[in-house]
Amino acid sequence: MKAGHTVSSTREIDALIDMMARLPGLGPRSARRAVLHMIRKRALLLTPLADLMQTVAATARECATCGNIGTTETCDICASEKRANGQICVVEDVADLWAMERGQAFKGRYHVLGGTLSALDQVGPETLRIPKLVERVLAENISEVILALNATVDGQTTAHYIADQLDGRVALTSLAQGVPIGGELDYLDDGTISAALSARKSL
Amino acid sequence: MKAGHTVSSTREIDALIDMMARLPGLGPRSARRAVLHMIRKRALLLTPLADLMQTVAATARECATCGNIGTTETCDICASEKRANGQICVVEDVADLWAMERGQAFKGRYHVLGGTLSALDQVGPETLRIPKLVERVLAENISEVILALNATVDGQTTAHYIADQLDGRVALTSLAQGVPIGGELDYLDDGTISAALSARKSL
Numbered sequence: 574m575k576a577g578h579t580v581s582s583t584r585e586i587d588a589l590i591d592m593m594a595r596l597p598g599l600g601p602r603s604a605r606r607a608v609l610h611m612i613r614k615r616a617l618l619l620t621p622l623a624d625l626m627q628t629v630a631a632t633a634r635e636c637a638t639c640g641n642i643g644t645t646e647t648c649d650i651c652a653s654e655k656r657a658n659g660q661i662c663v664v665e666d667v668a669d670l671w672a673m674e675r676g677q678a679f680k681g682r683y684h685v686l687g688g689t690l691s692a693l694d695q696v697g698p699e700t701l702r703i704p705k706l707v708e709r710v711l712a713e714n715i716s717e718v719i720l721a722l723n724a725t726v727d728g729q730t731t732a733h734y735i736a737d738q739l740d741g742r743v744a745l746t747s748l749a750q751g752v753p754i755g756g757e758l759d760y761l762d763d764g765t766i767s768a769a770l771s772a773r774k775s776l
Numbered sequence: 777m778k779a780g781h782t783v784s785s786t787r788e789i790d791a792l793i794d795m796m797a798r799l800p801g802l803g804p805r806s807a808r809r810a811v812l813h814m815i816r817k818r819a820l821l822l823t824p825l826a827d828l829m830q831t832v833a834a835t836a837r838e839c840a841t842c843g844n845i846g847t848t849e850t851c852d853i854c855a856s857e858k859r860a861n862g863q864i865c866v867v868e869d870v871a872d873l874w875a876m877e878r879g880q881a882f883k884g885r886y887h888v889l890g891g892t893l894s895a896l897d898q899v900g901p902e903t904l905r906i907p908k909l910v911e912r913v914l915a916e917n918i919s920e921v922i923l924a925l926n927a928t929v930d931g932q933t934t935a936h937y938i939a940d941q942l943d944g945r946v947a948l949t950s951l952a953q954g955v956p957i958g959g960e961l962d963y964l965d966d967g968t969i970s971a972a973l974s975a976r977k978s979l
């Protein structure tokens with residue numbers, strides 16, 4: 574029998590455990606614990622979770638403008654006039670956008686690339702919504718593009734490519750102080766992100 | 777702002793993250809990753825998970841006989857005539873029952889106590905379904921009760937109490953070789969559980 578194979582007494586519970594075990598950060602054992610916990614807290618946890626998942630599954634979508642995940646064609650940030658301060662913060666991933674928002678330091682709008690350029694993984698500018706970024710810089714009243722990419726080789730390659738594409742059209746800055754080499758934004762505490770934003774430097 | 781507070785762009789997604797973060801083994805950060813992952817794998821993961829949770833929430837129940845979690849009044853193990861071999865294995869928790877089943881060494885039926893006796897937590901024999909165990913030993917054709925309790929102080933106190941209650945009525949054994957002192961069943965690999973079962977000793 575293969576390691577970690579699930580044997581409870583019902584097909585549905587086994588299937589639930591197997592599927593929970595496919596979530597990042599959970600394995601077979603923690604999935605079993607989570608499922609037992611949910612069954613015990615049925616009214617408080619299992620039923621509301623099922624309902625929320627159904628709602629999110631039915632409504633979640635990418636913002637057509639920035640790539641953020643929301644429930645409307647245009648996300649709340651892109652829809653808010655208050656966020657139209659002339660700044661666009663470019664991030665790799667929605668998780669990074671959420672990390673920036675937790676920092677509460679950035680008041681502008683975002684552009685989610687959906688990854689980094691990678692020759693190895695054959696990820697090109699089109700896949701990354703870079704043309705859409707250039708389009709937004711030309712169409713919206715943008716004064717500054719802040720690159721909040723991870724301090725990895727691919728992240729920096731992507732930053733240079735974007736700098737080439739936007740050259741001269743807009744002030745281009747990047748997060749500086751506080752972002753460790755090889756570090757990923759989503760792992761940083763909110764204060765570090767806030768400090769890195771305040772100390773951003775021109776490229 | 778409090779650490780780990782969730783800020784995505786929609787109320788439902790935030791609520792889903794907050795509720796996922798309440799599962800054992802997940803925190804705010806891993807909950808955010810899990811939710812993003814689920815949204816990206818909507819058809820493969822989020823929708824089926826929501827459906828399975830709904831089904832389990834609607835159908836999961838404790839077996840009236842042994843305390844296992846199933847979807848029927850009598851669980852599959854109690855309902856199976858093949859499992860009526862005269863042995864009852866007593867475990868603290870459904871997770872321990874699942875661990876025993878993964879070991880595939882035990883062919884009898886179970887009795888899930890739902891915890892251990894604890895003066896501190898005011899857990900008495902009634903709470904633990906110990907009277908029901910005595911009743912089963914008298915009513916079913918039981919030749920051996922195998923105590924598969926955790927090797928903790930409370931687990932051993934509970935084992936002695938059960939031994940007193942069943943004294944003379946049935947052969948009473950306990951898992952022996954391979955269960956480390958202070959160890960919990962659900963953490964052991966399947967082979968260890970299997971070895972401990974084969975080498976069980978009389979009390």
Ligand SMILES: [Zn+2]
Pocket residue numbers: 636637638639640641647648649650651652
């Ligand atoms: Zn948007």
Ligand SMILES: [Zn+2]
Pocket residue numbers: 839840841842843844850851852853854855
């Ligand atoms: Zn049962």
